[in-house]
Amino acid sequence: MSESWPAITMQVNGENRTVRVPPMKRLLDVLREDLHLTGAKEGCGEGECGSCSVRMDGELVNSCLVPALQAEGAEIQTVEGLASNGVLHPLQESFLACGGAQCGICTPGMLMAAAQLIERNPHPSMEEIREGLAGNLCRCTGFMRIFESVLEAATQTGKSQAEQAHHAR
Amino acid sequence: MSTAAKTRIVGASVPRKEGVDKLVGRAVYVDDIERDGMWHGTTVRSTIPRGRIKSITYDPGIDWSEFAIVTAADVPGKNHIQLIVADQPCLAEAQVNHCDEPIVLLAHPDKHKLREAVGAVHIDYEPLSAVLSIEESERQEIMVLGESNIIKEFTLENGNVDEAWVQAAHIVEGEYRTGAQEHLYIETNGMIAEWSAAEGLTVWGSLQCPFYVHKTLKSVFDLPDEKVRVIQTETGGAFGGKEDYPSTLAAHAGLLAMKSGHPVKMVYDRMEDLAATTKRHPSRVRHRTALDKDGRLLAMEIDLATDGGAYSTLSATVLSRATLHSCGPYVCPNIRVRARAWATNMVPYGAFRGFGAPQAIFAMERHMDEIAATIGMDPVELRRRNFLHQGDQNATEQLMREPVILNQLLDRALAESDYYSRRERFARENATGHVKRGLGIAAFYHGSGFTGSGELYLNSLAGVEVTKDNKVRVMVSNTEFGQGTNTILTQIAAETLGLAFSDVEMAPPDTAVIPNSGPTVASRTSMVVGRLIERASLQLLEMLCNDGGPGAPATREQFFAACNRYRDAHGEVRSLCRYEAPPGIYWDDKTYHGEAYGAYAWAIYVAQVAVDTRDYSAEVEEFWTVQEVGRVLHPVLAKGQIEGGVAQGIGYALYEKVVCQDGRMANNQMTNYIMPTAQDVPPIHVIFEEIPFKYGAYGAKGIGELPHDGPAPAILNAIRDATGVSFKSIPLLPEDIFAVLATRELAEEPAIR
Numbered sequence: 001m002s003e004s005w006p007a008i009t010m011q012v013n014g015e016n017r018t019v020r021v022p023p024m025k026r027l028l029d030v031l032r033e034d035l036h037l038t039g040a041k042e043g044c045g046e047g048e049c050g051s052c053s054v055r056m057d058g059e060l061v062n063s064c065l066v067p068a069l070q071a072e073g074a075e076i077q078t079v080e081g082l083a084s085n086g087v088l089h090p091l092q093e094s095f096l097a098c099g100g101a102q103c104g105i106c107t108p109g110m111l112m113a114a115a116q117l118i119e120r121n122p123h124p125s126m127e128e129i130r131e132g133l134a135g136n137l138c139r140c141t142g143f144m145r146i147f148e149s150v151l152e153a154a155t156q157t158g159k160s161q162a163e164q165a166h167h168a169r
Numbered sequence: 170m171s172t173a174a175k176t177r178i179v180g181a182s183v184p185r186k187e188g189v190d191k192l193v194g195r196a197v198y199v200d201d202i203e204r205d206g207m208w209h210g211t212t213v214r215s216t217i218p219r220g221r222i223k224s225i226t227y228d229p230g231i232d233w234s235e236f237a238i239v240t241a242a243d244v245p246g247k248n249h250i251q252l253i254v255a256d257q258p259c260l261a262e263a264q265v266n267h268c269d270e271p272i273v274l275l276a277h278p279d280k281h282k283l284r285e286a287v288g289a290v291h292i293d294y295e296p297l298s299a300v301l302s303i304e305e306s307e308r309q310e311i312m313v314l315g316e317s318n319i320i321k322e323f324t325l326e327n328g329n330v331d332e333a334w335v336q337a338a339h340i341v342e343g344e345y346r347t348g349a350q351e352h353l354y355i356e357t358n359g360m361i362a363e364w365s366a367a368e369g370l371t372v373w374g375s376l377q378c379p380f381y382v383h384k385t386l387k388s389v390f391d392l393p394d395e396k397v398r399v400i401q402t403e404t405g406g407a408f409g410g411k412e413d414y415p416s417t418l419a420a421h422a423g424l425l426a427m428k429s430g431h432p433v434k435m436v437y438d439r440m441e442d443l444a445a446t447t448k449r450h451p452s453r454v455r456h457r458t459a460l461d462k463d464g465r466l467l468a469m470e471i472d473l474a475t476d477g478g479a480y481s482t483l484s485a486t487v488l489s490r491a492t493l494h495s496c497g498p499y500v501c502p503n504i505r506v507r508a509r510a511w512a513t514n515m516v517p518y519g520a521f522r523g524f525g526a527p528q529a530i531f532a533m534e535r536h537m538d539e540i541a542a543t544i545g546m547d548p549v550e551l552r553r554r555n556f557l558h559q560g561d562q563n564a565t566e567q568l569m570r571e572p573v574i575l576n577q578l579l580d581r582a583l584a585e586s587d588y589y590s591r592r593e594r595f596a597r598e599n600a601t602g603h604v605k606r607g608l609g610i611a612a613f614y615h616g617s618g619f620t621g622s623g624e625l626y627l628n629s630l631a632g633v634e635v636t637k638d639n640k641v642r643v644m645v646s647n648t649e650f651g652q653g654t655n656t657i658l659t660q661i662a663a664e665t666l667g668l669a670f671s672d673v674e675m676a677p678p679d680t681a682v683i684p685n686s687g688p689t690v691a692s693r694t695s696m697v698v699g700r701l702i703e704r705a706s707l708q709l710l711e712m713l714c715n716d717g718g719p720g721a722p723a724t725r726e727q728f729f730a731a732c733n734r735y736r737d738a739h740g741e742v743r744s745l746c747r748y749e750a751p752p753g754i755y756w757d758d759k760t761y762h763g764e765a766y767g768a769y770a771w772a773i774y775v776a777q778v779a780v781d782t783r784d785y786s787a788e789v790e791e792f793w794t795v796q797e798v799g800r801v802l803h804p805v806l807a808k809g810q811i812e813g814g815v816a817q818g819i820g821y822a823l824y825e826k827v828v829c830q831d832g833r834m835a836n837n838q839m840t841n842y843i844m845p846t847a848q849d850v851p852p853i854h855v856i857f858e859e860i861p862f863k864y865g866a867y868g869a870k871g872i873g874e875l876p877h878d879g880p881a882p883a884i885l886n887a888i889r890d891a892t893g894v895s896f897k898s899i900p901l902l903p904e905d906i907f908a909v910l911a912t913r914e915l916a917e918e919p920a921i922r
Contacts, residue, residue: 039194103651105405
């Protein structure tokens, strides 16, 4: 049955993946059901909670609102692609140290939003962090530990960049 | 006792036990699981609040042979969810008593076929008059449950209230209301069930209390203990919302699995979860208070009513906790509390963090500010004059044996918030600005663990075992859903056994493996279950010592070597302990007197709120929390509990409104049921004063529910301080503020401070 659908190819976490699915199938369902990447979660199905956030061509998107067709040829990054070769991303380290994850259900989306934020703005102010994460709801933490985690990751990234710069000299 | 001793792991902010799994997307929630040959299930629900079911017909346009169809007639055992009273059917049979009550279950291999099928099941009703509010229920004209509509009633009396009024210098009355509140866990309710005649029923799901689900399934399927297996999957938030509802969903998934012969997954979408599952009980609390000329409490008469919804569920125990928290942390010689939970035709209300206490404390702490305003006293001073101290008795005549440091907490809160100088500054600035700022205080306690004799009835069993591959496993039925159960209990076992954090694991949350250490509710896990793990670990060391002598193992290697010797001799290395009440605990369920709780956590919260008189918005700008929760076992997790609870409390006060139309939730979407976002939550300051409690694990008391108790009254007290207007009902939305402020502005009355 699935053979009858046109092939849609996207690069997911650095790998080319082709699926044959109805073109209006939600990217979230393609990731979870067809590619078995269950990190992104469905919290509301209408773009309010941000639990399904992934990065698509460098933009943060709610994958529950993106039809598969729109992802044709796109570069997709999910939470599974955040750590590299078993080394945690600085945000994953700081969420672990600062208590940024509690129940963990918003965490994959929250991490993607935070990654997007600090990539664009390596040293965000508290106001910028609040704005950058405003599309991602967390019911457990009251956001304080998450803000602290993002600040910590930004500080650590800044430090390691400074160290690299120092060594380069 | 270990409380004063220096510790290695307890008290340190070790990484969350399951943290890495959650951070890399590896943690497995129920919707992440696929079983071979799995079908998907859904629910056909009532569309009216009350009525008799006349007929169920299936539209011939659908090929129903592809579906498994379940009705009440398919229930092999008792058609009831087993809670306090078995009055809630698993599936409605002859009559529905609330909207969105489950009637028919459907399953199909393709989940996309389900929506259309639900619409093709037609249910004809003979509508009956419905009761949709506390007031309608207490009129007792239409009886919707039992002979009286009263689900449960408590009277708590102390002294003689009736004689106190004549001695009073002041009598102050007030009525306070709180609305329903949705848990809004980001993971909706979900369950997978698998059935075979040989193995019985197995369910995997998002849940708090595996043995609650186990009990209902045994009864619904008429199966013995060993033929029912409940496995908790990673749970994406609960807050009480997955205390009782998962029993219903597990039964539904199980019935479909049995009927279809396939594993069946049921995961609610957000709209269904919001419309059909439990919420916090709405309440109405009336206070009448007598004071002497110095502002000392002489008498309190409290009438407390909750809307319990259509079935008993947990309303009796929620009401009990509301009753026991209704008088605040104050000394008062004459008290009468009359509390009733009323049945209505609303979706049954259930457990939500705080469990009745936030409702009762909202009324008490708002009322304290009304008293202060009436008698012309500083609300801080009024509270200080009436605080409980060590050696005093509270409303149930429980002697405060442990230190009570409310004055110290209050002083700290005033200092941290710079309370008096800020209020002075706001008074100055408010005179001219459009934005009016104010500060509000709430003082409160929260009882840790089950109420009264509840912990004895639970008779919890928990402990540790050592596996052949040299791992210690913590054996409990207490579950992780974000609050940190895994981490805290692992810390306690590792600390006591002299091992590393990494030497200890949690046994899988599977009723086939774990003992019943009670439900994961009531702020009991750290204090009560943690203590069992501490005792069981000490007992294990003693077992090893007695067995192998001559002393306790001094190193990790000696410990595991001793365990291996013990296993060779006895077959397994396992140490379990049963709950033992602290000495001197006495509770009378009939008179509601005695030791209501083994321990209390205490707190003073301060809210700074800005009310914009142009758009009538109220914004919490800063929040201070000072609390005594016994010893803090993990500072980062503890802070996370307080901050998360405060954020939910802010939502409870200012954002979260369940809009009902004809008994049905009308705003059952995240688009229009609004919780605080990253931009709404203010800086929250968290301060702990630690007094170790000697009967809690390493000095711990309960912490999880406390932070939901204080924010709402503190915020509305701050709004009163800012605007001079006393709002007595939550949620308080801009339109509610507009309704009062706009009228007052027309009258050109100056703000009263």
